[in-house]
Amino acid sequence: MTVWQTTGRITKTGYARNDCGRTLRLNIVWARGTDGECYTVRPGETISSKVARGVRTFDGADTC
Numbered sequence: 001m002t003v004w005q006t007t008g009r010i011t012k013t014g015y016a017r018n019d020c021g022r023t024l025r026l027n028i029v030w031a032r033g034t035d036g037e038c039y040t041v042r043p044g045e046t047i048s049s050k051v052a053r054g055v056r057t058f059d060g061a062d063t064c
Contacts, residue, residue, distance in 0.1 A: 016061035
């Protein structure tokens with residue numbers, strides 16, 4: 001799995017791409033608040049979750 005974040009002027013977005021050879025259930029993990037929704041992610045697919053800029057920090061992705 002590959003994870004990364006982009007930061008805009010108002011929001012930040014966390015991404016996770018499934019680099020495994022099998023389907024996974026993944027969500028984006030944010031500190032100090034609610035994590036992103038849980039998705040079924042096929043190999044090669046990418047998910048994302050957007051939050052307002054501020055005290056929230058991107059903590060990667062996890063299985064759910």
